[in-house]
Amino acid sequence: MAKITIREAISQALMEEMDRDPKVFIMGEEVGVWGGTYAVTKGFYDKYGAARVKDTPIAENAIIGGAIGAAMVGQRPVAELMTINFGFSAMDYIVNQAPKLHYMFGGQFKVPMVIRAVGGGGRQLGATHSQTPDAIFAHFPGLKVVSPGTPEDAKGLLKSAIRSDDPVLFLEHATMYQVRGEVPEGEYTIPIGKSKVQRAGKDVTIVTYCKGLELSMKAAEELSKEGIEVEVVDLRTLRPLDMEPIIESFKKTNRAVVVEEGWKSYGVGSEVVSRIYEQAFDYVDAPIIRVAQKEVPLPYNRTLEQAALPQVADITAAVKEVLK
Amino acid sequence: MNKKEQQLDLYYQMVLIRRLEERGAELYQAGKIGGFMHLYIGQEAVSTGLIAAREPRDRVITAYRDHGVALNCGMSANEVMAELLGKATGVSKGMGGSMHMADTSKNMWGGHAIVGGHLPIAAGFAIGDQYAGNDNVTICMFGDGATNIGYFHEALNISKTWGLRVLWVCENNQYGMGTTVERASAVTEIRQKAEGYGMKNGQVDGMDVTKVYEAAKEALDFVRKNSQPYLLEVDTYRFRGHSMGDPERYRKAEEVKKWQENDPIGIFNKQLIEKKVASAKALDEIEARAEEDVVKAVEFAEASPEPAMEELYSDIYAD
Numbered sequence: 335m336a337k338i339t340i341r342e343a344i345s346q347a348l349m350e351e352m353d354r355d356p357k358v359f360i361m362g363e364e365v366g367v368w369g370g371t372y373a374v375t376k377g378f379y380d381k382y383g384a385a386r387v388k389d390t391p392i393a394e395n396a397i398i399g400g401a402i403g404a405a406m407v408g409q410r411p412v413a414e415l416m417t418i419n420f421g422f423s424a425m426d427y428i429v430n431q432a433p434k435l436h437y438m439f440g441g442q443f444k445v446p447m448v449i450r451a452v453g454g455g456g457r458q459l460g461a462t463h464s465q466t467p468d469a470i471f472a473h474f475p476g477l478k479v480v481s482p483g484t485p486e487d488a489k490g491l492l493k494s495a496i497r498s499d500d501p502v503l504f505l506e507h508a509t510m511y512q513v514r515g516e517v518p519e520g521e522y523t524i525p526i527g528k529s530k531v532q533r534a535g536k537d538v539t540i541v542t543y544c545k546g547l548e549l550s551m552k553a554a555e556e557l558s559k560e561g562i563e564v565e566v567v568d569l570r571t572l573r574p575l576d577m578e579p580i581i582e583s584f585k586k587t588n589r590a591v592v593v594e595e596g597w598k599s600y601g602v603g604s605e606v607v608s609r610i611y612e613q614a615f616d617y618v619d620a621p622i623i624r625v626a627q628k629e630v631p632l633p634y635n636r637t638l639e640q641a642a643l644p645q646v647a648d649i650t651a652a653v654k655e656v657l658k
Numbered sequence: 659m660n661k662k663e664q665q666l667d668l669y670y671q672m673v674l675i676r677r678l679e680e681r682g683a684e685l686y687q688a689g690k691i692g693g694f695m696h697l698y699i700g701q702e703a704v705s706t707g708l709i710a711a712r713e714p715r716d717r718v719i720t721a722y723r724d725h726g727v728a729l730n731c732g733m734s735a736n737e738v739m740a741e742l743l744g745k746a747t748g749v750s751k752g753m754g755g756s757m758h759m760a761d762t763s764k765n766m767w768g769g770h771a772i773v774g775g776h777l778p779i780a781a782g783f784a785i786g787d788q789y790a791g792n793d794n795v796t797i798c799m800f801g802d803g804a805t806n807i808g809y810f811h812e813a814l815n816i817s818k819t820w821g822l823r824v825l826w827v828c829e830n831n832q833y834g835m836g837t838t839v840e841r842a843s844a845v846t847e848i849r850q851k852a853e854g855y856g857m858k859n860g861q862v863d864g865m866d867v868t869k870v871y872e873a874a875k876e877a878l879d880f881v882r883k884n885s886q887p888y889l890l891e892v893d894t895y896r897f898r899g900h901s902m903g904d905p906e907r908y909r910k911a912e913e914v915k916k917w918q919e920n921d922p923i924g925i926f927n928k929q930l931i932e933k934k935v936a937s938a939k940a941l942d943e944i945e946a947r948a949e950e951d952v953v954k955a956v957e958f959a960e961a962s963p964e965p966a967m968e969e970l971y972s973d974i975y976a977d
Binding site: 395403405406408430437442 | 754761785786787808819977
């Protein structure tokens with residue numbers, strides 16, 4: 335097993351799929367000559383040329399609308415949004431067009447497109463550039479929303495996303511490109527719509543994904559030293575949501591904490607908690623706690639920004655709370 | 659467009675659109691058609707002339723006023739009427755309704771109901787075709803109202819910058835819902851907006867199907883040959899309201915009457931007789947045939963089954 339970063343994992347997935355399928359191409363702001371604002375597509379322009387690595391105008395509707403059109407006529411575009419915050423400029427395409435086209439025309443159209451987008455706080459970019467608005471996108475049937483937290487999952491899920499005949503929003507985190515982890519040698523994919531137990535434990539179930547996974551794994555490590563063994567279940571895909579490993583874990587632990595970087599209200603955690611109550615109410619031994627971002631626009635100041643974002647200490651405290 | 663058969667076929671198509679929509683309006687009033695329904699009556703010459711000028715490999719995409727385009731592209735009156743009634747036999751299996759008619763086998767890609775939203779998608783078709791290395795042209799139709807929204811400008815810009823084969827066709831029917839072009843657009847001649855993108859453009863009388871056909875032929879040749887977009891402004895007028903729920907407080911009856919004197923079907927009828935392409939009797943027979951086809955379409959649609967309840971959950975995802 336090779337140990338690589340999430341950046342390398344995404345880059346490898348893109349390259350392998352472009353080598354495998356000539357219909358796959360990339361389009362977005364600064365993906366080509368620049369090499370990608372987060373350097374994910376560094377070297378791609380030289381290797382594949384301008385036709386397959388398309389630098390677009392700064393025009394999100396043209397990028398996402400254009401990718402939808404190209405997908406409908408048989409190509410497999412990977413459109414990159416420089417950040418998910420710019421996705422709001424193309425909201426119509428992400429939530430109102432791509433997810434509806436197959437259904438609304440009686441199955442005639444397919445939209446085999448991936449939208450890659452970076453999100454997340456913690457880089458002092460101010461309120462409009464630091465959001466984790468995943469829950470909004472996960473609200474819409476017809477869209478698949480994926481957000482991995484390890485290099486292995488990032489690579490395997492992106493490959494599945496590119497091969498999917500449906501539109502997939504692939505959410506990356508701005509502070510996680512350097513996260514290292516082992517990935518299998520050679521060709522592999524990871525199915526969309528499957529949650530996974532990333533750490534086994536018996537005392538409390540933590541349900542999380544993406545940045546929350548990084549924080550939860552650290553919290554689990556600390557708690558373990560105190561004799562508390564948490565089980566960490568990683569959603570990996572927000573829609574369609576796979577509750578099976580969560581319910582299975584919860585029936586064992588009877589206690590849960592849900593962790594996400596986005597705001598608590600109407601969030602991913604709220605959905606997960608509701609489903610646990612709906613599907614496993616008889617197993618509840620303590621109220622489930624949500625750990626999430628404070629309900630404020632993220633400030634620029636580093637100390638204040640960190641105060642607003644969920645931290646490892648918030649998770650360990652929540653775990654101890656549900657064990658009371 | 660000199661062949662007699664083709665001209666008579668276009669006459670049939672125009673009358674078919676008119677009759678189908680007249681009947682559709684009655685069915686709407688009777689509560690058998692739901693949702694929004696936007697009639698094309700008065701604008702029949704635009705899509706009829708335009709679609710006649712395309713090669714079968716050219717893709718067509720339009721806005722929500724799409725019944726006429728659907729018929730021109732070769733969808734049957736039966737399938738269109740069935741879609742209006744929300745039946746399983748409709749072109750979109752009853753899942754789309756009036757505003758969402760599509761048939762990829764006829765290279766008709768919808769029927770899109772967000773104003774201007776289909777323009778970047780049209781550019782995307784052309785990106786796909788450019789990537790595939792073919793010379794298909796995407797014909798994208800939209801109203802004057804769509805030229806004031808950002809989508810239009812992003813789509814035009816990328817189409818010119820990337821050399822995309824798109825024929826942008828603005829059907830200027832003088833109103834975006836109830837707001838005149840003057841009240842909504844910085845320039846009243848829509849074609850001028852193409853100038854800002856260095857894009858070749860033209861303008862044509864949309865009440866005369868022959869003129870539309872010729873202008874479209876020329877524009878399509880330009881787009882195909884030069885791998886450049888082109889914006890064609892077509893002046894037209896809708897005789898009915900914006901949609902079925904339009905109180906029409908924004909225009910005077912005299913104005914509508916004046917345009918109705920330029921009825922595209924009447925104009926073409928006169929031309930065909932004057933040029934001795936057909937006798938008045940022969941044209942009457944065509945009209946009777948269209949009428950009959952609409953009667954049959956209504957019978958077909960009414961007798962067709964509702965979509966099965968399982969359809970509620972099918973086709974959410976393609977995988």
